[in-house]
Amino acid sequence: MPRVHGLGRSLFAGVLLAGVSLAVVKLLLPDSAMPPALMASAMIGAASSAAILTFFHFESRHAREMRGRVESLSHPASEALSASAGDEMDALAASIELAGRQLHVVVESLQRESSRLESILGSMVEGVVAVDPLLRITFVNRAFADLMGVPSPVAPGTPLVQVVRDQVLAGMFTSVFAEGEPQRKKMVLAAAGARSFDVQMSPLAGDPQRGAIAMLYDITELERLERVRRDFVANVSHELRTPLAAVCGYAETLLDGALDDSANGRKFVEIILAKARQLNNIATDLLILSSLESGKPPTAEPVSLRQSLESALRTVEPTARARQVALICDKTDDLNVLGYDVRLEQVFVNLLDNAVKFNRLGGEVRVEIERSGENAVVRVQDTGTGIPSRDLPRIFERFYRVDKARSRATGGTGLGLAIVKHAVEQMGGSVTVESDFGRGSTFTVTLPATSERVAAPEAVVN
Secondary structure, X not given: OOOOOHHHHHHHHHHHHHHHHHHHHHHHOOHHHHHHHHHHHHHHHHHHHHHHHHHHHHHHHHHHHHHHHHHHHHOOOOOOOOOOOOOHHHHHHHHHHHHHHHHHHHHHHHHHHHHHHHHHHHHOOOEEEEEOOOOEEEEEOHHHHHHHOOOOOOOOOOEHHHOOOOHHHHHHHHHHHHHOOOEEEEEEEHHHOOEEEEEEEEEHHXXXXXXXXXXXXXXXXXXXXXXXXXXXXXXXXXHHHHHHHHHHHHHHHHHOOHHHOHHHHHHHHHHHHHXXXXXXXXXXXXXXXXXXXXXXOOOOEEEEHHHHHHHHHHHHHHHHHHOOOEEEEOOOOEEEEEEOHHHHHHHHHHHHHHHHHOOOOOOEEEEEEEEEOOEEEEEEEEOOOOOOHXXXXXXXXXXXXXXXXXXXXXXXXXXXXXXXXXXXXXXXXEEEEEEEOOOEEEEEEEEEEEEEEEOOOOOEEO
């Protein structure tokens, strides 16, 4: 059946009304009055047609306006769609249907984008939390929940104070809502184990009424490293200043006339030489420590523990003889470990040198080797003064000395045990210490062993 458009409907309705009017007049009026009646009917029909035509004209105009608005929503950057078949109401319906389909596509796109953003925020190692103006949580990622020690996920709408009881963070959110400006602050959160954070906070989409989001960067390790760096610079300055002051002082004394005093002049030169050697030792140990901390380690290879220990024992033997300290290496099977021969020998030299220097007159240093599962264990035990329990946690720190006066008197740099720790860890092992103050200390080095085992040599006794 052909479709009748707006103007055709108006004309059809006008003709129909005119016909109805003629029929009514014919029934009600005699035949003699027909000509005037027909005229009246025609006039009524024409008036009705005009009224209906006017109605449909305004209807079409309103429909076109509505269609234009719908199409402007669907295609804001393009021209209006071409007219479809049918009248303006059909075109309006088609535009609404098209707008609905496009709105569905937009909603799906927004949902995908929202899921992508949540996945990105959820996988970040930094803690992320978003709240509404009433400080109720709207989003929390896993990192933030783990930092605060709460199960994940956190239900939306949970009050922030139930997750973070620190008032500093809540006060920062309140300031952002009040001022509407991003803020940044460093703070320590007790709920996160007293860790330090750099907190950056800003309103959502620039409108504080929509909420605010905070990102927490854990800077605890950075602050620790910064403290270590400051302490290191201070310690290096102090360690270098002391021998340099002695060198400068004795050199000035010699220049002021002590060169003519043969006895004292020689003594002053010997002191200058000793201090210069101490400076050289500090510089050497610093270079070694820097290489261990930042340099690429060489390829690990099987190294004989026995050979490294014998070489280290020969190195410290003159010092031990001068202090009347016996060096004893118990008879044991040799073991090969995965490591670096130069570094391993340096580890044992530092441990044995400390055991000799801080020993009592007539004391002894005993070395033991044994296998423990997949590891080789070396123990260096002395009968010296021991280490107070309060100092045990810090003896592997750079420049840390238990007895500062005695350590400097023996020529120590304060870096030996730090080098031991870094070298052993670089070889995949560990070093620990046990001490009985006043009776001696035992340092235990554990290294990964190879499957090779060689015959036991004779014990070495000095």
